[in-house]
Amino acid sequence: MIPFLGRSVYPGPALELRPSRTSFAGQARFHGWIVFTSWPRGDVEPLLPAELELAASTAAHDMHPVVFAFGEQTEGAVIFGGLTLPSAPGYHEFGMAVPFVKLREGRLLYVYVARMYATYLPAVLAGNAYYGFGKEMATMGWRGRTFLIDGQDHRRLLHADAEPGGSWSAGSGCTLTNFDAVRATFALPVVGRKVDGTLVCSYFGWDFSEALVRSGDACISIDAPIVEGITRRRCPSAAAGAFEVRDMMWKLGWPSACRGA
Numbered sequence: 001m002i003p004f005l006g007r008s009v010y011p012g013p014a015l016e017l018r019p020s021r022t023s024f025a026g027q028a029r030f031h032g033w034i035v036f037t038s039w040p041r042g043d044v045e046p047l048l049p050a051e052l053e054l055a056a057s058t059a060a061h062d063m064h065p066v067v068f069a070f071g072e073q074t075e076g077a078v079i080f081g082g083l084t085l086p087s088a089p090g091y092h093e094f095g096m097a098v099p100f101v102k103l104r105e106g107r108l109l110y111v112y113v114a115r116m117y118a119t120y121l122p123a124v125l126a127g128n129a130y131y132g133f134g135k136e137m138a139t140m141g142w143r144g145r146t147f148l149i150d151g152q153d154h155r156r157l158l159h160a161d162a163e164p165g166g167s168w169s170a171g172s173g174c175t176l177t178n179f180d181a182v183r184a185t186f187a188l189p190v191v192g193r194k195v196d197g198t199l200v201c202s203y204f205g206w207d208f209s210e211a212l213v214r215s216g217d218a219c220i221s222i223d224a225p226i227v228e229g230i231t232r233r234r235c236p237s238a239a240a241g242a243f244e245v246r247d248m249m250w251k252l253g254w255p256s257a258c259r260g261a
Contacts, residue, residue: 002038004238005065006181007188009058010100014109014188015259024079024205024251028088031248032071033147033162034182035218036241038063046229047098047114049193055100055109066235067111067185068220070094070140070147070160073123073250091120092140094149094158095133096227099185103199108259110191110201115227117149117157130255132192132200134227157226162218164244171208171248176215177240183208191258201258205251218242 041054044064048054054064076088099111113131117138118124127135138157140149147160169176189201220235 002236002238002241003059003061003063004036004178004181004241005038005057005059005063005100006036006178007100007184008181010055010109011058012055012100012102012107012109016187023203023253025254026076026078026087027084027205027249027251028073028076029247030069030071030073030250031246032069032244033160033216033218034243034245035068035160035162035220036178036182036238037066037068037220037235038238038241039066039235040064044098047227048101048112049197049199051103051193051199052101052110052112052191053104054098055102057100065099065185065238066114067097067099068095068160068218068235069097070149071245073120076123079251088120088122091118091123093118093120093123094138094140094147097190099188101191103258106259109188110258111186111188111204113190113192127192128195130200131202131252132194132198134192151224156223158220158222158224160218160220162216162242162244164214164216166215168212168214168246171211171213171245174208174213176213176243179213179243182243189258199258200255202255203251203253205249205253207249207251208245209249211248212246214244215240216242216244
């Protein structure tokens with residue numbers, strides 16, 4: 001069985017976000033899947049830029065999580081001066097992230113965004129210019145229970161098969177196995193790398209207070225070299241590591257310099 005790896009086996013320190021009306025730059029409602037997979041650490045290390053490394057783990061096995069999130073963003077808005085201003089149509093988005101990384105000369109834990117795809121050009125431009133998320137334009141969407149992503153050259157980049165396995169639960173008091181660990185993982189600061197090599201830190205504010213959540217199984221198939229170090233790979237979800245969500249409010253914090261101490 002593929003293990004689920006969460007915050008409990010990565011004991012390093014982290015900076016915690018103290019939310020306020022001015023903590024975030026934008027928001028949208030996310031409807032899709034959050035999928036934890038487990039890879040051998042030697043396979044995850046090439047996904048990181050030279051400035052980052054995997055954090056030490058207390059787990060008995062040599063595995064590390066790689067997380068995928070994919071689905072639709074709706075009700076996009078800019079947050080400015082405490083005001084929420086509608087700014088974007090609905091669009092599809094995909095993200096691949098490596099949690100529990102740190103600067104080589106530091107101790108603080110981060111989540112590194114290795115690659116993102118979106119169907120909305122302003123989201124791609126802003127994600128790269130300000131956050132270093134490595135976003136690219138792509139065509140994507142659901143075909144039955146399969147989420148398909150094709151590049152601008154019409155080449156298949158990834159596909160994800162997802163199958164719900166339970167009934168919907170209210171996200172505010174959700175007691176599904178590992179769901180609290182998912183929230184704890186993405187409470188960590190997020191780091192991206194701009195084209196010029198600058199590391200940029202921000203936060204994802206994942207608010208489940210109005211969301212519905214259910215568990216399931218998923219498998220992401222990487223069909224093309226979407227990041228350096230990967231050609232093709234099949235990535236099944238870890239044990240109790242795949243969740244379908246509806247109406248999760250996904251907020252994005254203001255970018256800032258990373259701290260390593």
